[in-house]
Amino acid sequence: MSVFVNSDTRLLVQGITGKEGQFHTRQCVSYGTHVVAGVTPGKGGSDMDGIPVFNGVRDAVNQTRANCSMIFVPPPFAADAIMESIDAGIELIIAITEGIPVLDMMKVKQMINGSGSRLIGPNCPGIITPGQAKIGIMPAQIHKPGGPIGVVSRSGTLTYEVVFQLTGQGIGQTTCIGIGGDPINGTNFIDCLEAFENDPETKGIVMVGEIGGNAEEDAAEFIKTNLTKPVIGFIAGITAPPGRRMGHAGAIISGSSGTATAKIEALKNAGVHVCENLGYIGEMCAEIFPT
């Protein structure tokens, strides 16, 4: 068992012929992910390492039965690429692209609400079910297949650090999900926590958050009433200066809830084991999670 992706996932890569797209597609293929199609408008009919390239997502889906897309399209065109995947009925869309304008993402988010698609990201490392499928840019070798821990995080390299420490303690992962660092994203903490709760193979969860927004507070509320599995939480940004990147009017909505301290407090109140110093998260997992 796993969450969202497994060995049956049929992947399509939007932006497959670009430098990043090519490089990471090859990494995914060599990990064993089934990459069935690529999309680059204007390059339809060609191929990348034998993977057929199409002009549009719908064509690709019709001919290859792709059910998941990974997006490497540059920021000015990325929202369009996500919308094209929603329009084509792709079940799972993973947007790696960093730097998509907020207004573009708002439209994407409104379009995805009520559609059958799930979006992970943008501005994320992707998702990996170790031993089955890697869809993203994470270094594969730090992961350990077979579970029993699910990892969900807003940050890329921070997730690698956590996974590295887990593996170092001999603890494997069911699925690791990077939900992305943008203010507006698709899948949130709650979606992932719920999926991990329902996955019989996942026995515990590591949740990695950071300053800004209310996602961690909302997750804490959810954990309090819906989760039976142990959760270890880490929040980055205790030392982050206030006011940077946060507009005056933005502060009125987030109030004190955007700070690391408030998030840690909320998680603790929900019964989450909060790790204060990232250097110790592996040891803490070994101590708390059932073996």
Added chain:
Amino acid sequence: MKIHEFQAKQLFRKYQVPTPSGGLALDSEKAKQIASEIGHFPVVVKAQIHAGGRGKGGGVQLAHSLDEVSQHAEAIIGMNLVTHQTGPEGKVVKQVLVEEGVNIDKELYLSLIPDRETACILVIASEAGGMDIEEVAETSPEKIIKVHINPLSGIQPFHCRKVSFGLNLPTPINKEFTQMLTRLYQLFIETDCSLVEINPLVITKENKVLALDAKMDFDDNALFRHKDLLEFRDLEEEDPLDVEASKFNLNYINLDGTVGNMVNGAGLAMAVMDTIKLAGAEPANFLDVGGGATAEMVENGFKIILSDDKVKAILINIFGGILRCDVLAKGVVEAARNTEINVPLVVRMEGTNVKEGRRILADSGLDLFTANDMKSAGEIVAKIVAS
């Protein structure tokens, strides 16, 4: 990207959002000239800096004659204005906005922001205008009106009615208010704002709606499609080291501590700052060289960190995923040599080919400490700056 009040008002006028008439002055002569063109008193002389709270800091003055205009302009231009948003060091005022005074009947608050929770544009309004809105939110939240606008539908008249009735505006003003809010929304969307704030928005005794103040902030990610807005950027309002870092495409924020640090990835960079603090030292900066850091980025990072005099030691923490540690180690060694690094350097790297990477560092002959994990990295660097 933040801009000045006078620049925001230029954009307001372009979108026919009413503002008082006036102009920008770099000296008292020009200020007097603008005041005579306005032709009636009082006029207002307003310091132009990016921070809010200018009035309380003495940066906004009312003048009843040309002599007073001249006096105020001379006092404000060149002054070091300290407000709750500038920090204790304050900001030097280079220019003032000279505007006609208006007969205020009612002061309101109005702002538009993207709401991350609902993916809507959120209009926030309040009858308690002219006050610190955060204070209003805390003491009397019932005075705050929030209206969500779905970006796919765009603003509709009913959205505007919700706001204007919520503000208890007199009926004759509703039409004008609706027009104003609709245009403001268009401005917000068409320039990719992350904030438009008018505090106060006033209703004059002549029943006109007027934006007395204007604050705008733009989504940096969308600036690629607004090249015309870039001329509004005022580099002197930004931290010089932040500006330098942005030239190298580095994500840098200068802080008060003594431990310079360089990390790949924003989340991990914050976690490293926290680790430094928990080990008993203070971070001198936030520096994210990007998830896929290259040797060149590392060298640029060194340059930025070393130009900060407060730095007593540097901690590098790189999680080599796609980028191999041996490649990175070579980059660090080369960058350290090229930049003639003069403070102790602690390096923690992890990931692919880490053993080879550590060997390269050890053999480099540089004065550096290698840490095996994050906690020891923090402890080593804290010990160095404490000694």
